[in-house]
Amino acid sequence: MVRRLDVTGADxxxxxxxxxxxxxxxxxxxxxLLLHGLMGRAxxxxxxxxxxxxxxxxxxxxxRGHGHSEKxxxxxxxxxxxxxxxxxxxxxxxxGPVTLVGHxxxxxxxxxxxxxxxxxxxxxxxxxxxxxxxxAASQREWQDxxxxxxxxxxxxxAVRQWFGEDDPWVERPRPAxxxxxxxxxxxxxxxxxxxxxxxQMLTSRETWVHDAHWDSLAQVRxxxxxxxxxxxxxxxxxxxxxxxxxxxxxxxxxxDAGHLLHYEHADAWWEAVSPxxxxxxxx
Numbered sequence: 001m002v003r004r005l006d007v008t009g010a011d012x013x014x015x016x017x018x019x020x021x022x023x024x025x026x027x028x029x030x031x032x033l034l035l036h037g038l039m040g041r042a043x044x045x046x047x048x049x050x051x052x053x054x055x056x057x058x059x060x061x062x063x064r065g066h067g068h069s070e071k072x073x074x075x076x077x078x079x080x081x082x083x084x085x086x087x088x089x090x091x092x093x094x095x096g097p098v099t100l101v102g103h104x105x106x107x108x109x110x111x112x113x114x115x116x117x118x119x120x121x122x123x124x125x126x127x128x129x130x131x132x133x134x135x136a137a138s139q140r141e142w143q144d145x146x147x148x149x150x151x152x153x154x155x156x157x158a159v160r161q162w163f164g165e166d167d168p169w170v171e172r173p174r175p176a177x178x179x180x181x182x183x184x185x186x187x188x189x190x191x192x193x194x195x196x197x198x199x200q201m202l203t204s205r206e207t208w209v210h211d212a213h214w215d216s217l218a219q220v221r222x223x224x225x226x227x228x229x230x231x232x233x234x235x236x237x238x239x240x241x242x243x244x245x246x247x248x249x250x251x252x253x254x255x256d257a258g259h260l261l262h263y264e265h266a267d268a269w270w271e272a273v274s275p276x277x278x279x280x281x282x283x
Contacts, residue, residue: 007092009064010084011076016068017089018042020049020058030122031057031095032281035086037104037129039194039201041067041184047266048101051274056099056281061089063106065200067184077204082109083116090120097122099280101273103262104129104233108208115219123280124224125273128232128259131242133212142205145169146198152191156182159192176264214245223248225276229257229265250276 007015021027032052034045042060052058062069064085065077075081086109090096099122102110107129114121148168153159164170164178185192224246228234230253243249252272257265 007089009088010081013064014070016062018060020053022053032099034060035102035106037106078207083112086113096120099123101125103127112216115216126226128234131213131217134209139209152193218245225250227252229254229261231258233259
């Protein structure tokens with residue numbers, strides 16, 4: 001049974017964490033913390049969490065502005081706030097030294113935490129997150145993309161259809177992408193809308209999209225796996241350079257997977273990361 005845990009993050013922000021740990025696993029001591037990406041939620045990690053939960057403490061966090069966590073009107077939605085929230089979760093739940101598994105923005109939060117507080121982090125998995133700056137043009141593209149969303153959606157089927165097929169960013173039908181976005185919608189009187197505020201998502205992205213993050217990556221001292229989908233946002237050359245920069249880096253890739261590699265291809269993702277996780281979680 002998945003249990004909700006309440007965590008107080010930076011600035012007193014209320015965060016929801018979800019404990020997947022099964023009774024056969026240790027109930028205290030070091031564990032695994034799963035950090036979703038921008039617009040995601042803890043439930044997106046469920047397939048991975050179910051595989052880890054029988055043997056390891058396994059917790060997924062709804063980050064500020066996402067899922068069931070608080071969405072403070074005035075923020076902040078800075079890198080420092082996201083990292084401080086993750087530190088609060090690790091310390092408050094007694095998970096350290098923790099193995100962090102992060103996707104996209106959550107991966108950046110994870111490696112910045114590992115760089116800032118090496119005492120709290122045992123190992124790290126980075127899923128499809130770039131260390132290079134994406135730039136102002138990328139941010140404008142996202143602003144335009146949010147304006148294209150046909151909200152409110154009349155039904156969850158309409159959500160799945162638009163994000164899985166009709167979205168101009170989709171080159172070929174991706175049913176799993178539609179399902180991913182259906183999980184972050186809630187029914188309102190006028191239809192289905194995202195549980196997050198798109199303006200807050202853009203603000204969150206603004207705080208990291210203009211900067212490169214190689215310096216903090218190089219400060220990560222724990223064993224780290226960089227994993228990418230062949231059709232994802234992280235290119236092979238950059239991923240391999242990230243591995244080179246990391247003092248203890250390793251590399252894995254998943255054929256046919258896009259940016260949502262852990263969600264769209266849960267079995268292939270597990271096959272790619274389990275050798276690394278099994279090694280660090282037993283050491």
